[in-house]
Amino acid sequence: MIIIMFMFGMLFGSSVYAFVLRYHEHKSWLKGRSECDYCHHVLQPLDLIPIFSWLALGGKCRYCSKRLSWQYPLVELVAAILFALSYIFWPLSFNSLGVFQFICWLILITGFMILSIYDLKWYTLPDKIVFPLVSLSFLQLVVVSTGSGSVKYFLGGIIGAALISGIFYMLFQLSGGKWIGGGDVKLGICLGMIVGGPVNSVLLIFIASLIGTILAIPFALKNKTIKAHIPFGPLLMVATVIVFFFGSDLISWYTHLLT
Ligand SMILES: [Zn+2]
Known part of the structure; x- marks a missing residue:
């Protein structure tokens, strides 16, 4: 259950950052697909695995090799840890x-x-x-x-x-x-x-x-x-x-x- 919560948190975390950026730019956050900030190449499912994609690619875009912000995996990690800890320390029944x-x-x-x-x-x-x-x-x-x-x-x-x-x-x-x-x-x-x-x-x-x-x-x-x-x-x-x-x-x- 803790592992499930961790994975769930990672998924939520990766949508959190995408939501913030799209909300700020007044874009619809339901439509449109994730793309690289620099070369605007549409990201494939393999590039969108929270934390792991970033680590596997050494923090760089697969298509243009520009350095991607460390804030993406950080938000995903924080969300994953928060979700897992919420389950572990849940004070109610x-x-x-x-x-x-x-x-x-x-x-x-x-x-x-x-x-x-x-x-x-x-x-x-x-x-x-x-x-x-x-x-x-x-x-x-x-x-x-x-x-x-x-x-x-x-x-x-x-x-x-x-x-x-x-x-x-x-x-x-x-x-x-x-x-x-x-x-x-x-x-x-x-x-x-x-x-x-x-x-x-x-x-x-x-x-x-x-x-x-x-x-x-x-x-x-x-x-x-x-x-x-x-x-x-x-x-x-x-x-x-x-x-x-x-x-x-x-x-x-x-x-x-x-x-
Ligand atoms: Zn790129």
């Missing part, structure tokens, strides 16, 4: 509700990868990708709380969404959009519903800020400025994955530390 949540989760993290690449490349989180993810996380919240009869689960999601997007909205207004983007405010609704509750929400923001600070240190030392332009979106999504799987472990570890 695998009953029918759990399987529904697992499928939603895989779609959500695929969306996160699309948004992260977008934010890293062009410093923006497109509404057309954020809003479907917000809707999916809301649908998931409604289905699971209805299915399990848990009002607490539902309220936790709503509180999480209100808290994270509320704090981001305040920062957005205070800084005139300099500290945080409008896309992060909307994404916060989705992330808050996923992690749920005030404690997890605060932990999410803390972890994202911590990773941001750590990443900014080498930049600050090199350029003698603290104004590193690291987009916040990918950090928030990484933090969401961490809190979703290990939030309760981190919180109990921390409270044990204090007592």
Whole structure:
């Protein structure tokens, strides 16, 4: 099952990158076939095997021998690892509700990868990708709380969404959009519903800020400025994955530390 999830992740990962590029160029992502970035030779099925094709061809195009970006196999590998780890560390059960949540989760993290690449490349989180993810996380919240009869689960999601997007909205207004983007405010609704509750929400923001600070240190030392332009979106999504799987472990570890 872990191997199946890994393969499945590789396949999703290879569509993720193709989707981002085609979406950005306003091309249809269903029509049209993959081609080389340089010579535009249409790629054959043998050239499209995730990771392996890139490795087998030494990272070069089979037709024009130009060097192909290492970002393609990297995204495929990250997706494969994320899918496999999601199965291994899945914190919920695998009953029918759990399987529904697992499928939603895989779609959500695929969306996160699309948004992260977008934010890293062009410093923006497109509404057309954020809003479907917000809707999916809301649908998931409604289905699971209805299915399990848990009002607490539902309220936790709503509180999480209100808290994270509320704090981001305040920062957005205070800084005139300099500290945080409008896309992060909307994404916060989705992330808050996923992690749920005030404690997890605060932990999410803390972890994202911590990773941001750590990443900014080498930049600050090199350029003698603290104004590193690291987009916040990918950090928030990484933090969401961490809190979703290990939030309760981190919180109990921390409270044990204090007592
Ligand atoms: Zn080529």
